[in-house]
Amino acid sequence: MNRQSIISFLLVLLLILCACSSHHKIDGWYPLADHPDNSIVGKPLATVKDFESVMIVRDTFIIESDTVSQLLIQGRVKPEKRQKWADGTERLIGKRLGFIYNDSVITAPQINARIESGSFQITNTDTTLIKELYNSISQVTKCNGNE
Numbered sequence: 232m233n234r235q236s237i238i239s240f241l242l243v244l245l246l247i248l249c250a251c252s253s254h255h256k257i258d259g260w261y262p263l264a265d266h267p268d269n270s271i272v273g274k275p276l277a278t279v280k281d282f283e284s285v286m287i288v289r290d291t292f293i294i295e296s297d298t299v300s301q302l303l304i305q306g307r308v309k310p311e312k313r314q315k316w317a318d319g320t321e322r323l324i325g326k327r328l329g330f331i332y333n334d335s336v337i338t339a340p341q342i343n344a345r346i347e348s349g350s351f352q353i354t355n356t357d358t359t360l361i362k363e364l365y366n367s368i369s370q371v372t373k374c375n376g377n378e
Contacts, residue, residue: 256331258367260351262319263329269336276319276328279371283309283349287365302361304353304368313349321345332364 259278261271285306292299308316320328320342329339330353338354355361 256334258332259330260328261331262323263327263336263339265327269329269339271329271331275331276323277308277312277316277351279368281308281312282368282372283307285365285368285372287361301354301356302358304361304365306351306353306368308349308351310349313347316349317345317347332367337364 256271257275257278257280259275259281261275262273264270264272283306285304287302287304290301290303292301323342324344325341327339327341329336330351331337337360338352340352353361353364355364
């Protein structure tokens with residue numbers, strides 16, 4: 232092989248390796264950049280393995296005399312993770328914390344106060360997605376000996 236062939240081969244190999252590399256994020260809560268950009272700007276505050284419990288609930292509220300019903304997931308991080316959760320939410324006051332699932336932002340609320348209880352809610356208008364997410368998280372928390 233001549234030098235040009237070797238260089239071409241190495242460039243093609245490098246492109247293939249870069250295209251195949253995965254930057255998959257572990258499902259969980261991550262700090263996000265300012266709205267509307269949903270890029271992750273740090274390490275996870277809590278991953279699903281850090282969840283103590285989750286439950287799916289139906290929230291009903293009224294908007295302009297229309298009754299609206301929505302499924303959401305309520306959960307709590309494990310006791311040993313609550314200090315990190317509280318400190319992290321305090322640092323993020325005025326900023327957004329996004330729940331990432333399958334590398335997509337599902338919800339991205341703005342943090343308004345320190346959350347010492349370890350509690351969280353995951354909301355989305357897609358009922359099917361909420362059910363899928365709940366089933367996925369429930370599997371992880373059960374495998375970790377929770378619930």
